[in-house]
Amino acid sequence: MSLFTVLSGPNLNLLGQRQPEIYGYETLADIEVNCRGIAETAGHGLFFAQSNREYELIDWVHEARGKSAGIVINPGAFTHTSVAILDALNAFEGPVIEVHISNIHKREVFRHHSYISTRAEGVIAGLGIDGYEVALRHLINRLSRSA
Numbered sequence: 001m002s003l004f005t006v007l008s009g010p011n012l013n014l015l016g017q018r019q020p021e022i023y024g025y026e027t028l029a030d031i032e033v034n035c036r037g038i039a040e041t042a043g044h045g046l047f048f049a050q051s052n053r054e055y056e057l058i059d060w061v062h063e064a065r066g067k068s069a070g071i072v073i074n075p076g077a078f079t080h081t082s083v084a085i086l087d088a089l090n091a092f093e094g095p096v097i098e099v100h101i102s103n104i105h106k107r108e109v110f111r112h113h114s115y116i117s118t119r120a121e122g123v124i125a126g127l128g129i130d131g132y133e134v135a136l137r138h139l140i141n142r143l144s145r146s147a
Contacts, residue, residue: 001043002069004139006035006132007060008050009076015101015129022102026129034129035072035136042140044069054078054085061088061139068092070139072132074099095142097135100125121139 008028011018016027032048039046047068051057057075064071071092079100080087089096098116103126117123122138124131 001045002143003045003047003067004039004063004070004072004136005060005068006046006048006072006136007057008074008076009057010031010052012074012076013050013052024101025127031109031129031132034133036135038133038140044140054082057085058088061092062065064094065092068094069143070095070097071118072097072099072135072139074101074132075116079104079116081115083115086115086119089116091128095121095139097121098123099131099135101128101131102126 009080012028015023015031016025028050035048036046047064049060057078061071071089071094073089073096075082075085075098079098096119099119104114105125114123122135124135127134
């Protein structure tokens with residue numbers, strides 16, 4: 001059994017309430033249930049967390065070192081601003097998948113740049129909450145292929 005880490009950044013605790021025309025009506029709890037089901041069905045554990053605080057996301061990435069087989073991260077607005085999260089991810093030994101619920105490339109120009117993408121093995125944007133599931137399934141499949 002391996003552990004996978006799924007992290008979400010600022011304002012994602014408001015999913016289902018905040019701009020549903022962009023982010024949909026599903027909640028962060030819905031994402032957690034879906035991801036936990038995928039991980040458990042495949043015989044793996046899941047650490048799932050959200051924070052509006054950059055330092056907590058960094059701490060969770062640090063805690064994943066040596067424990068987690070991979071990280072799925074939706075850094076929210078920190079995507080466009082946080083070299084600190086990038087540095088933490090660069091210290092993580094496993095694969096990282098960056099996820100965005102909306103298509104950040106169809107939105108404001110400032111959202112088109114991602115510091116996190118330079119570390120990510122893959123980037124999923126615009127698939128709604130399904131992006132989290134696609135990312136987690138990819139990491140699980142990748143692990144089973146390397147075993």
